[in-house]
Amino acid sequence: MIVEFKVRCHTQSNELVRQKSYDFANQLSLEVVDEFFELNEQQATFEFISDKLCLNLMLDRKSTQLAFDLNDGEVAFRAARANKSNEVVAKAIGCKPHYRPKVLDATAGMGRDALIMAMLGCEVMMHERNFAIFQLLSNALERLKKEAKFSEVAYRLKINQIDSVNKTGELDNVEVIYLDPMFPERKKSALVKKEMRLFKLLAGDDPDADQLLLNALDSSAKRVVVKRPKGAPVLAGKKPSHEIVAKKFRYDVYLNN
Numbered sequence: 623m624i625v626e627f628k629v630r631c632h633t634q635s636n637e638l639v640r641q642k643s644y645d646f647a648n649q650l651s652l653e654v655v656d657e658f659f660e661l662n663e664q665q666a667t668f669e670f671i672s673d674k675l676c677l678n679l680m681l682d683r684k685s686t687q688l689a690f691d692l693n694d695g696e697v698a699f700r701a702a703r704a705n706k707s708n709e710v711v712a713k714a715i716g717c718k719p720h721y722r723p724k725v726l727d728a729t730a731g732m733g734r735d736a737l738i739m740a741m742l743g744c745e746v747m748m749h750e751r752n753f754a755i756f757q758l759l760s761n762a763l764e765r766l767k768k769e770a771k772f773s774e775v776a777y778r779l780k781i782n783q784i785d786s787v788n789k790t791g792e793l794d795n796v797e798v799i800y801l802d803p804m805f806p807e808r809k810k811s812a813l814v815k816k817e818m819r820l821f822k823l824l825a826g827d828d829p830d831a832d833q834l835l836l837n838a839l840d841s842s843a844k845r846v847v848v849k850r851p852k853g854a855p856v857l858a859g860k861k862p863s864h865e866i867v868a869k870k871f872r873y874d875v876y877l878n879n
């Protein structure tokens with residue numbers, strides 16, 4: 623588990639990156655170190671590469687870098703084409719031809735599902751409790767706002783560093799609560815993508831996922847949607863109103879009256 627965070631700034635970095643790194647470190651009261659700093663397994667260093675915030679952490683005894691991008695790769699491709707008929711999530715959260723619900727994504731992670739929902743036209747409030755994941759996601763969102771083709775959708779996304787467990791009941795105007803807690807990986811670790819291994823290293827498991835669902839069901843949201851791997855047990859032993867099965871996972875949909 624990572625218990626100590628620092629900010630790494632190369633001695634040769636340009637003035638802009640140096641300023642960004644020091645501002646970021648000051649804001650979060652983190653120590654700044656240079657490129658000669660040697661990480662141990664309990665430490666991680668944030669680092670700006672141009673305006674992208676990255677996190678260096680040890681994986682298999684090597685320093686390895688993690689950063690989130692909402693504007694490239696498969697998610698951006700899907701997001702750019704997202705519409706009600708081709709995204710299973712649209713059905714799960716209850717999109718209708720002239721209706722897009724306000725969503726709380728209570729387990730934001732890398733923000734990928736939230737981006738698809740925003741692309742469908744939903745306003746999405748993201749909650750992420752993990753300090754480092756929150757920082758990486760906030761930075762990815764800021765960069766997305768600067769991309770002309772995504773700027774409008776990026777403004778439909780908001781993010782807060784919050785533990786949702788006791789916060790899902792207090793939200794006004796939220797129509798759908800979306801949950802995607804961590805699920806223990808069943809594949810051998812070597813087969814799991816490096817990015818996912820790093821992400822899991824940071825986030826750990828979510829042992830309170832059952833409570834998260836119970837609290838969400840206690841809220842005024844009309845619908846609670848839980849993304850689960852295929853074959854995984856339902857959360858908190860609660861049978862959903864219905865389920866929607868996709869290729870690699872399923873959505874448990876709870877209609878909350």
Ligand SMILES: C[S@@+](CC[C@H](N)C(=O)[O-])C[C@H]1O[C@@H](n2cnc3c(N)ncnc32)[C@H](O)[C@@H]1O
Pocket residue numbers: 728729730731732733734735736749750751752755784785786787802803804805825828834
């Ligand atoms: C499987 S990931 C979510 C992935 C996300 N759906 C995506 O598309 O990138 C689960 C995330 O939820 C966060 N999380 C779990 N429980 C939480 C809680 N009670 N409050 C806020 N964040 C939580 C974890 O830290 C982790 O980042």
